[in-house]
Every structure is written in structure tokens, then in C-alpha cells.
Amino acid sequence: MIETGKVSAQILRPRRAGSGNNATLILALAFLASALLPLAVRAEDPPNPVCTACHNEDGNSVVPDYPKIAGLDVAYFTKQIADFKKFKRVSEIMGPIATQIADSEIELLAAYYSKQKRISGVVTDQNLAAKGLMIYAEGIVDNAVPACGGCHGEKGEGANNFPRLAGQHASYTNTQLLNFKNQVRNNDARKVMRAIAMRMTEQDMQAVSEYITSLKGE
Amino acid sequence: MRALLFFALALLPASAVLADTPAMVNQGIGSKGYVWNRLTPERAEAVRKKGDVALGQEAYRGCRGCHKQDAFGRVDGIYPRLTGQYASVIIKQLTDIRAGLRLNPKMEPFISFDAITVDEIADIAAFLSQATTIKENGKGPGDQLALGESVYVQKGCVKCHGSRGEGNGEKLYPALAAQHYSYLLREMELIKTMARGNSHPDMVTSLREVSPNDMEAMADFLSRLPDRRQSVAKAPGK
Numbered sequence: 001m002i003e004t005g006k007v008s009a010q011i012l013r014p015r016r017a018g019s020g021n022n023a024t025l026i027l028a029l030a031f032l033a034s035a036l037l038p039l040a041v042r043a044e045d046p047p048n049p050v051c052t053a054c055h056n057e058d059g060n061s062v063v064p065d066y067p068k069i070a071g072l073d074v075a076y077f078t079k080q081i082a083d084f085k086k087f088k089r090v091s092e093i094m095g096p097i098a099t100q101i102a103d104s105e106i107e108l109l110a111a112y113y114s115k116q117k118r119i120s121g122v123v124t125d126q127n128l129a130a131k132g133l134m135i136y137a138e139g140i141v142d143n144a145v146p147a148c149g150g151c152h153g154e155k156g157e158g159a160n161n162f163p164r165l166a167g168q169h170a171s172y173t174n175t176q177l178l179n180f181k182n183q184v185r186n187n188d189a190r191k192v193m194r195a196i197a198m199r200m201t202e203q204d205m206q207a208v209s210e211y212i213t214s215l216k217g218e
Numbered sequence: 219m220r221a222l223l224f225f226a227l228a229l230l231p232a233s234a235v236l237a238d239t240p241a242m243v244n245q246g247i248g249s250k251g252y253v254w255n256r257l258t259p260e261r262a263e264a265v266r267k268k269g270d271v272a273l274g275q276e277a278y279r280g281c282r283g284c285h286k287q288d289a290f291g292r293v294d295g296i297y298p299r300l301t302g303q304y305a306s307v308i309i310k311q312l313t314d315i316r317a318g319l320r321l322n323p324k325m326e327p328f329i330s331f332d333a334i335t336v337d338e339i340a341d342i343a344a345f346l347s348q349a350t351t352i353k354e355n356g357k358g359p360g361d362q363l364a365l366g367e368s369v370y371v372q373k374g375c376v377k378c379h380g381s382r383g384e385g386n387g388e389k390l391y392p393a394l395a396a397q398h399y400s401y402l403l404r405e406m407e408l409i410k411t412m413a414r415g416n417s418h419p420d421m422v423t424s425l426r427e428v429s430p431n432d433m434e435a436m437a438d439f440l441s442r443l444p445d446r447r448q449s450v451a452k453a454p455g456k
Contacts, residue, residue: 069324139283141296144324146283159279190334195327 047112048105050097059116064169070116071217076163077110080187089187120167121213132211135204143199148208156215161189166217173209178202246415247422254392254418261313264336269305269344277338278345280328289349291355295400301351302396302445303440304387305343311416312339316433347387352448356398358438362431366439369432373424384446395443402437 047057051069055061059070071075083089084098101109123129137154139147148165152158158164165173179185180197188194197205248254256447278289291297300308313336314320315329327333376450379385383395394402408414426450428436 141292144284146328148283150281150283150287151279162279189332190280191330191332192327 047109048101050100051109054093055113059113060119060167061169064171066169067172068118068168069113071118071164071166072110072113073086073158073160073164074107074110074114075160076158077113078085078106079161081106083187089185098167100211118164118167118217120216121169123210123214124170125210128207128210129213129214132207132209135208136211139202140200145196145204147198148212153217154218156212157217164217166215168209170206170209170213173212177205177209179203187194195199244318246321247412247419252419254416255310256319258313258317258319260316260336260389261309264309264313264340264343265306267337267340269340269342271341271348273338274343274345277334277342280334284328288351288353290351290353290355291344291398291401293354293398295356295398295402297406298401299351299355299397300346301349302447303346303393304370304385304390305347306387306390307392308343308346308384309339310390312343314416319396320414322415343379350445355396355441356400357441358399358403358434360438360442362435363439363442365432366435366437369428369436370439373428375424375436378418381442382446383440393438393446396445397441399437399441402440403434406433406437 054063054066055069057070060068080089081098081101082093084091085101087095134154135145136148139145139150149156151162152165153162156164157165158166176185177197177200180188180193181200183194186194200208247254262322281289281300285291285300286297291299294432311320312329315325316331322329371381378389378391379394380391383393385391385393405414406425406428409417411422412422412430425433
């Protein structure tokens with residue numbers, strides 16, 4: 001948002017200097033206003049460019065390190081941004097960015113991204129994905145790991161504070177599971193994800209992450 | 219003297235912390251002053267709340283990973299079916315785990331004070347007690363059902379759990395009918411060895427007199443009894 005403001009100011013300055021015409025000034029001001037207020041918008045409008053740089057305009061990032069955020073439930077999205085802002089969820093990249101997002105903007109961003117359609121990923125290791133399916137649907141009974149689908153939905157669609165997992169980059173899901181296991185990520189309010197991840201092996205995590213990327217969420 | 223006082227003061231906060239973590243201490247069967255149906259403060263609170271079925275269905279989402287969407291558990295008995303159990307019994311079992319009475323390490327993270335509120339326990343109990351699942355439960359081999367029934371009667375199980383395994387919600391006796399065979403067998407074994415933690419002492423005494431084969435027969439017999447609500451429907455006079 002800050003960057004957008006600078007750009008529009010630069011565009012505006014020469015016009016102002018070159019013309020005493022009121023109509024041009026009004027047009028320019030209108031342009032300035034629209035450029036300065038990309039967030040004072042309806043949920044259907046394109047979001048904050050700070051977000052789209054990594055997560056894409058439709059919330060389906062193409063870089064595996066950045067999560068797909070399309071189709072995340074409003075409740076979950078809102079909590080994550082709030083947690084990033086308070087460094088309750090710690091991320092070197094997202095932490096500082098989140099502090100630039102005003103509280104009043106979070107609601108609009110959440111509404112916008114919740115309406116975007118999640119695009120599923122491509123499975124590169126079918127055997128691994130097949131193992132992941134077993135974990136996702138049945139859990140790991142020997143270690144009392146519940147089936148992921150119990151909370152996150154059979155198709156990975158998620159609900160409320162249980163995030164949509166479907167189609168997520170495998171490496172991102174895997175990193176989050178590891179972070180829960182190693183207590184690097186501690187913002188699961190009920191401490192349940194940490195407890196579950198602690199019961200999983202690294203192989204389990206890779207398998208289930210590979211399967212999740214294939215899910216469509218519907 | 220001063221050293222002693224210092225020592226006592228140093229101990230004070232430590233014991234206060236321990237008192238806050240009831241799950242760490244087994245106060246269950248075998249411990250001094252154990253009362254199987256002691257009304258813990260939390261259970262009293264949960265019972266007092268009027269559980270909400272719709273909210274319970276929502277909160278139950280956190281249980282589905284093991285007990286499944288239809289609350290039918292697994293037919294291999296690794297996780298029990300929960301549908302149709304009395305709300306009072308579900309509340310007792312859940313709050314007993316949190317109170318360090320029933321020992322269930324598998325379930326602990328999902329029933330911890332972080333994971334679930336007492337309101338949610340009351341709601342989930344309300345939801346499960348009215349939930350119906352019409353499905354085949356896990357059963358035993360079926361070759362000793364007459365023996366199973368006679369052991370069930372002779373050992374006096376019928377007095378509390380009823381002739382149709384229907385239990386008694388008011389008295390906190392669980393319904394056993396149509397529960398998965400392997401689960402019934404496993405829990406009987408845990409009760410017998412006092413590893414379940416929150417059992418009625420008479421259960422331990424009775425089960426110690428039952429041979430492994432008779433126990434299998436009894437579990438099989440119980441697994442084949444119809445769901446308690448079907449029993450009631452068939453015998454309106456009762």
C-alpha cells in the first residue's frame with residue numbers, strides 16, 4: 001500500500017505542473033484516490049499488492065515456499081494474520097509484512113481470499129501419495145494419530161478454524177508439520193496440531209503432504 | 219531453622235503447580251479414598267449445563283479423526299462407537315480422563331483443558347447420546363454366544379448393565395449392547411488389571427473370576443445385542 005502511494009504521487013506530479021485545468025485535476029485526484037485506497041474496496045476487487053507479490057492475485061502462489069491462501073476460511077485467515085502481527089506465529093518473511101496490514105484491512109483480505117478457488121497441485125511421487133491417503137483418511141492407529149480428514153474435511157476443504165489443506169504445496173505442508181512437531185509453530189490454540197505432529201514421523205509427514213497437494217477440496 | 223523455612227517456601231510454588239495438573243497424578247482405582255462415581259467439580263458443572271445438540275455436532279469435529287464422522291468408531295474396536303451412549307456416561311468418561319482418574323494417554327491431547335471446554339463436553343455428550351448410526355458393528359466369532367450370555371448373567375453383570383446390555387444412564391452404567399467386540403474385550407482386560415483407572419471396584423472383582431475364554435464369549439454376546447434404543451422400541455412395556 002505504501003509503494004502504491006508513491007507510484008501514484010509520481011504519476012500525478014507532472015500532470016499537476018503542466019495543467020491548470022480543473023477537470024484534469026479532478027481526474028488526477030480520482031486516480032490518486034483509487035490508487036491510494038486499494039484496500040477500501042469490496043471483496044470482489046483485487047487485493048493488496050503486497051499480498052499478491054507472493055501469493056498471486058487469486059491466492060494460488062506458484063512458489064512452493066509461499067502457501068496457497070485461496071479458499072481459506074475467513075476465521076482461519078483472520079487469526080493467522082493477527083498471530084503474525086503479534087509474532088505469535090513467527091515467520092521472518094510474513095511477520096514484518098503482516099505488521100503493515102491494518103486491522104481494518106484484514107477483514108477485507110480475508111473475505112477476498114476466502115472467495116478465491118484453490119487450485120490443486122501435481123503429485124510427483126504416486127507411491128508416497130498413496131501412503132499419504134491412508135494417513136489422511138484413516139490416521140495412524142498405532143501412534144493414535146487421528147485421520148486428518150476428521151477435522152480438515154474428507155476432501156481437505158477445511159472449516160472455520162480448521163484450514164483448507166486441499167492442493168497446498170507439498171513442501172509447505174511438510175514444513176508446517178515439522179514446525180508443529182518441533183514447537184517452532186505454536187499458534188494452534190488448542191495445542192492439538194502440535195500433539196498430533198509429535199506422534200508423526202518425518203516419513204508420515206512427507207507422505208501426507210504429497211497426498212494433500214492432490215486434493216481438490218470438493 | 220531459617221534454612222528449613224526457606225526450604226518450605228521453595229516447595230510451596232512447586233506443589234501449587236502440581237495441584238494444577240491433575241492429569242499427572244493418578245487418583246484412580248487402587249488409590250486411597252477412591253470412589254468410582256465421585257462427582258468431580260467439573261463433572262458437576264458439565265451435568266448442570268444443558269448440552270446443545272447442534273453445538274455438540276460442531277465441537278465433535280475434533281473427535282472425528284478417530285471416532286469417525288458418524289461416531290461409530292472402528293469396527294476393529296481400536297476406537298469405540300459413541301453413538302447412543304448415555305450423555306451422563308460420556309461426560310463421566312471425558313471428565314474422568316481430565317481429572318486423572320481414567321487413564322487414556324492416546325486421548326489426552328484431545329481432551330486436555332487446552333483442547334476442549336467443559337461446555338463443549340456437555341454439548342458433545344448431548345449430541346452423541348441422540349445420534350443414531352445404523353451399521354454393522356464389530357462382532358466376535360459367534361460360536362459361544364450361549365456361554366457368553368450365561369457368564370453375563372451368572373457374574374451379575376445384568377444387575378447394572380441390564381439383560382439387554384442397555385446400561386443405566388442415571389447410575390452411570392454404560393450401555394454395552396452393539397459395541398465393537400474387540401473394544402469390549404480390551405476394556406474388560408484393562409478394568410480387570412485396574413489399568414482403566416476409573417472403574418467400579420465390583421467390576422474388577424467380577425472380571426477377575428472370568429476366564430479369558432469366558433470373557434471372549436461375553437464380549438461376543440454383548441456385541442450382538444441390539445442398540446439399547448432398538449431394545450426399548452421392541453419392548454414398550456419396559
